Amino acid sequence: xxxxxxxxEIRAWCRGRGVEPGPAVSVEQLWRLSVVWYGTRLHPEPPxxxxxxxxxxxxxxxxxxxxxxxxPRQE
Amino acid sequence: MTEKRFGLTRRQVLAAGAxxxxxxxxxxxxxxxxxxxxxxxxxxxxxGFVGVGGxxxxxxxxxxxxxxxxxxxxxxxxxxxVPEHAERARDFVRExxxxxxxxxxxxxxxxxxxxxxxxxxxxxxxxxWRFHVPVCVAAxxxxxxxxxxxxxxxxxxxxxxxxETAERTGRHCVxxxxxxxxxxxxxxxxxxxxxxxxxxLHAEGGYLHDLRDVKxxxxxxxxxxxxxSHTRNANLYxxxxxxxxxxxxxxxxxxxFDYLVSMSGPSRGLxxxxxxxxxxxxxxxxxxxxxxxxxxxxxxxxxxxxxTVVHDTNLPRPYSRINLVQGTRGIxxxxxxxxxxxxxxxSHRWDDAETWYEEYAHPLWRNVASPGEELGxxxxxxxxxxxxxxxxxxxxxxxxxxxDAAALSAVTDLSERSVADRSRPMDFPDFTRxxxxxxxxxxxxxx
Ligand SMILES: NC(=O)c1ccc[n+]([C@@H]2O[C@H](COP(=O)([O-])OP(=O)(O)OC[C@H]3O[C@@H](n4cnc5c(N)ncnc54)[C@H](O)[C@@H]3O)[C@@H](O)[C@H]2O)c1
Numbered sequence: 411x412x413x414x415x416x417x418x419e420i421r422a423w424c425r426g427r428g429v430e431p432g433p434a435v436s437v438e439q440l441w442r443l444s445v446v447w448y449g450t451r452l453h454p455e456p457p458x459x460x461x462x463x464x465x466x467x468x469x470x471x472x473x474x475x476x477x478x479x480x481x482p483r484q485e
Numbered sequence: 486m487t488e489k490r491f492g493l494t495r496r497q498v499l500a501a502g503a504x505x506x507x508x509x510x511x512x513x514x515x516x517x518x519x520x521x522x523x524x525x526x527x528x529x530x531x532x533g534f535v536g537v538g539g540x541x542x543x544x545x546x547x548x549x550x551x552x553x554x555x556x557x558x559x560x561x562x563x564x565x566x567v568p569e570h571a572e573r574a575r576d577f578v579r580e581x582x583x584x585x586x587x588x589x590x591x592x593x594x595x596x597x598x599x600x601x602x603x604x605x606x607x608x609x610x611x612x613x614w615r616f617h618v619p620v621c622v623a624a625x626x627x628x629x630x631x632x633x634x635x636x637x638x639x640x641x642x643x644x645x646x647x648x649e650t651a652e653r654t655g656r657h658c659v660x661x662x663x664x665x666x667x668x669x670x671x672x673x674x675x676x677x678x679x680x681x682x683x684x685x686l687h688a689e690g691g692y693l694h695d696l697r698d699v700k701x702x703x704x705x706x707x708x709x710x711x712x713x714s715h716t717r718n719a720n721l722y723x724x725x726x727x728x729x730x731x732x733x734x735x736x737x738x739x740x741x742f743d744y745l746v747s748m749s750g751p752s753r754g755l756x757x758x759x760x761x762x763x764x765x766x767x768x769x770x771x772x773x774x775x776x777x778x779x780x781x782x783x784x785x786x787x788x789x790x791x792x793t794v795v796h797d798t799n800l801p802r803p804y805s806r807i808n809l810v811q812g813t814r815g816i817x818x819x820x821x822x823x824x825x826x827x828x829x830x831x832s833h834r835w836d837d838a839e840t841w842y843e844e845y846a847h848p849l850w851r852n853v854a855s856p857g858e859e860l861g862x863x864x865x866x867x868x869x870x871x872x873x874x875x876x877x878x879x880x881x882x883x884x885x886x887x888x889d890a891a892a893l894s895a896v897t898d899l900s901e902r903s904v905a906d907r908s909r910p911m912d913f914p915d916f917t918r919x920x921x922x923x924x925x926x927x928x929x930x931x932x
Contacts, residue, residue, distance in 0.1 A: 412918060477495060
């Protein structure tokens with residue numbers, strides 16, 4: 411995981427190395443995701459989310475890149 | 486749809502987030518590739534030189550000699566705050582038959598004008614330490630490669646500034662560590678590459694040089710170097726001793742400096758020297774020094790190996806860089822140069838390293854003669870400049886990159902913090918951001 415000031419910097423960094431950009435997440439998105447995603451961590455039995463619930467959380471904070479799609483892999 | 490891209494999975498990202506207090510914007514991507522720092526070839530390297538005092542003049546003359554041996558170097562501009570120094574460099578260029586370089590002598594920041602106005606491929610600086618980073622950054626921001634005398638930087642923030650600027654601009658930032666090209670340092674590197682010393686486990690290096698007269702001189706380094714001894718208690722000049730042994734240990738290319746602990750002893754040498762060499766009432770006698778006369782720093786590498794680095798510049802003593810490299814089969818130690826290899830040397834006895842030289846001399850030392858007069862510290866300075874130009878001309882990765890420059894220079898700041906805090910361990914930043922695991926090892930170059 412690498413940290414950047416802006417999406418422009420991500421693109422420039424990747425361009426300089428011939429690497430395809432990965433999914434970028436803003437600090438604000440990450441914060442909102444963390445509040446929901448980790449909010450149940452201290453429950454005695456943290457609920458295991460279904461793919462649909464997980465997707466709803468990701469989409470809710472604007473994480474729509476296929477990287478975040480929780481559909482199980484079709485090997 | 487696959488969830489795995491760029492070496493990271495969604496699950497790994499979420500698992501990492503669970504342990505992290507705050508994670509700003511990120512992108513999953515692989516570490517920089519080894520080819521990152523190989524720029525396109527430059528058949529004729531146009532250079533702007535900043536700071537042509539003692540060492541800068543040596544480089545200028547060496548670069549002219551490199552050109553004489555094989556045309557392809559041009560000194561187009563020279564910048565110095567002392568006009569006579571710039572003029573002296575210009576005269577050397579003229580004598581060598583080059584076109585007259587433009588001089589930049591309008592004060593401390595005139596290198597900015599030079600970097601902005603001149604068409605150059607490389608800006609080379611041999612100024613006092615505090616200008617190394619600003620000059621290199623100005624060069625890279627203006628699309629030029631940068632080369633700097635040692636140390637490249639004196640704080641961790643400055644090290645990052647060099648790394649980030651080089652990455653953003655895609656320019657080289659080379660630290661000119663001439664000792665990496667020393668006759669014995671290169672022979673040891675060759676021994677290591679041939680496996681003669683076995684697996685390298687430990688090394689020792691340092692800068693043990695009685696600089697009292699230099700620090701108190703009214704010229705050259707006396708004008709700026711002593712000031713660092715007033716304010717900093719640290720390993721102030723780590724790269725001469727550490728650079729060569731770091732190459733033997735593949736630092737930045739398979740291993741990396743992990744953490745350091747450091748101790749300094751009392752400060753006596755400069756005070757005593759001032760008392761003995763300046764008359765009663767002279768301001769030098771009232772100066773107070775923070776720098777411990779002997780600093781010992783210990784580095785642990787990520788692969789568990791150990792390195793000691795000594796800084797010792799204020800006491801009467803003969804010169805040494807220690808230059809010790811120890812492996813599972815044998816050991817080399819400098820000052821005086823000696824070798825011991827099990828099965829070849831007489832048990833428990835050193836061999837004079839000269840008896841090994843014929844067989845194990847580094848091919849560069851065998852094959853490349855420096856033309857004419859040997860300047861500065863002899864052939865190593867020439868070979869260093871020669872190899873920099875070859876790498877630029879041929880578009881090869883430079884033998885010292887910005888990550889090496891940062892890691893080696895970081896010792897000063899980390900040792901200062903450790904000394905100030907009862908030798909507490911200080912972590913080295915991984916300037917390569919993981920690249921050290923995959924960056925290619927340095928080859929044994931032949932010409
Ligand atoms: N690699 C080696 O073996 C070796 C040996 C000596 C010095 N050095 C390094 O070389 C550098 C210079 O050391 P030196 O011994 O040549 O010192 P020096 O004082 O002789 O030379 C410094 C030169 O820089 C000029 N200068 C100062 N500020 C400037 C500025 N802002 N812009 C342009 N020019 C400026 C000075 O007028 C002087 O000509 C230092 O970093 C030192 O550590 C390395």
